[in-house]
Amino acid sequence: MVDLPDALRAALLTETAGMPRKQLVAATQRLIGQYRSGSAPGAPILASATDAAAYAAYRMPATYAAIRGALAEAARSAPDFAPRTQLDIGGGTGAALWAAAAVFPTLTGSTVVEQSASATAVGRRLAGAAPWPAVRSATWLAGTLAQHAVLPGADLVTAAYLLTELGEAEQRGLVDRMAAAGQVVVLVEPGTPAGFQRVAAARRRLTDAGLHVLAPCPHGNACPLAESTAAGDWCHFAARVNRSAEHRQLKEASLGHEDEKFSYLVAARFTGRPGAGRVLRHPVQRKGQVLLQVCGQDGTVARTLVTKRHGRDYQRARKVRWGDAWPPPDGD
Ligand SMILES: C[S@@+](CC[C@H](N)C(=O)[O-])C[C@H]1O[C@@H](n2cnc3c(N)ncnc32)[C@H](O)[C@@H]1O
Incomplete structure (x- = not known):
């Protein structure tokens, strides 16, 4: 079970306190529908303050848990990796900032690229409550990835649940830019067959660019699941997340937990601990x-x-x- 940092749990409650429940529930249900459709959106999904608050309250706990799971595997497969800087692309309300700080206490500075002003406003407020200076002092770059011709290099470059919002050419461009910007690149996507195929395509591109796969794969050969559609299987994992009372209310769910399914990849400019x-x-x-x-x-x-x-x-x-x-x- 992955628990949110106490400071994040408290900040999420503060963020939505006083907001009309009905609006938050309606925004949550709309976002769930949009994300389930799986198609690249024509316009930013997190368009209003209510959308961003709803996203943070109902979705961020799960994306935090998945990203944290992927980063923990990065740390396990590269025990000497002690990143000082992080670049998070499509950062939303900042889940990857919190997850990276929790896994890598060596981080001292982070930059987020995010197109939605509402998500950025929520993300900044939440980050202000973090116990880690790297999260509190993060630089938030407004605008789309395409609007940032130059991205800061960073030891750790992350993009979570972003490929799914991009067209194919943009996905390829993102992966190339991540490979150029970082020592370690981490991608996290929904644990669906389509999410896995996007990660598998990124994996091929990153290895072609000379990066080494550190996790989840214990090898750098072609992915056996991506190459064989006959198997009808896809590489994905699950992170169990506690649901707060508010989380349950917004999702109109009764279970006290949920299992977030995700596909991920950790690739690096260096080789990792020989994997099992x-x-x-x-x-x-x-x-x-x-x-x-x-x-x-x-x-x-x-x-x-x-x-x-x-x-x-x-x-x-x-x-x-x-x-x-x-x-x-x-x-x-
Ligand atoms: C599904 S959310 C994921 C947010 C966060 N990474 C997480 O895991 O919780 C995708 C985010 O990417 C942002 N995004 C989508 N396309 C983008 C682009 N071209 N440039 C910058 N941000 C983008 C969206 O605004 C949204 O906040």
């Missing part, structure tokens, strides 16, 4: 055995049956979760 395999599905536990679906270092996906006869590995397999490395690094 990656667990691609919820492990299936039966009496005396655990069945794992693992993407391996050889670039193939295979089912691995771990039984009691495997001793220590069996104990580790019982604890391993969807998205974890397999076998776990020693000490985990």
Whole structure:
């Protein structure tokens, strides 16, 4: 379960306090519909102050959790990576700023590019409550990516849930610019087949540009799931998020949590810690055995049956979760 930083949870409540509930619920339902449609929007989606507040309240907890999950894997696969600067493109209300500061305490400065003035206004206010100077002092660049011919270079360059809002040529341009701007590039997209295919296309482009894939893939070969549509499978993961009472109210949902499905990629100008395999599905536990679906270092996906006869590995397999490395690094 991923919990929001206390300061963010409190700031989100302050942000929506006093706003008419009916309007917030209506904006939330409209945004849910737009994001579910999956098509690139013709105009900015976060168009008003109510939209931006609704987005922050109902959506940011989930995007924060997914981005944090991806960044935690970046940290695991590159233990010596100690970024000082971050560039976040399409930053919305700032989820990636908060997630990066939580994972990388070495960050001292961040820049956000965001086209929506309403999202920026909310993001700035929320950031003002952060315990991390890098978040509080972030520079917010107004306007679209196309309006910024020059982007600041940064150790860590992130774009979360952005490719989905861009046309194909713009997606390619974004990926190229991220590759040029950063030491480590992190992309996060919805964990749908279409979201995965966008990440897979970016992966091909980044490796063509000479970057190394650090996560989730334990190899730099072609992605076996992207190349084989016959498998009908796609690489995605899930982050469980607590829902506050307000979150439930806005989404008109009753469950106390939600599972945010996401696809992601971490690529870098340097090679990472040699990776183990990656667990691609919820492990299936039966009496005396655990069945794992693992993407391996050889670039193939295979089912691995771990039984009691495997001793220590069996104990580790019982604890391993969807998205974890397999076998776990020693000490985990
Ligand atoms: C779905 S939101 C994701 C926000 C944030 N990254 C998150 O994960 O919560 C996509 C954001 O990208 C912004 N965006 C879309 N196209 C953009 C562009 N061409 N230039 C700058 N920002 C853009 C939108 O305004 C929106 O705030």
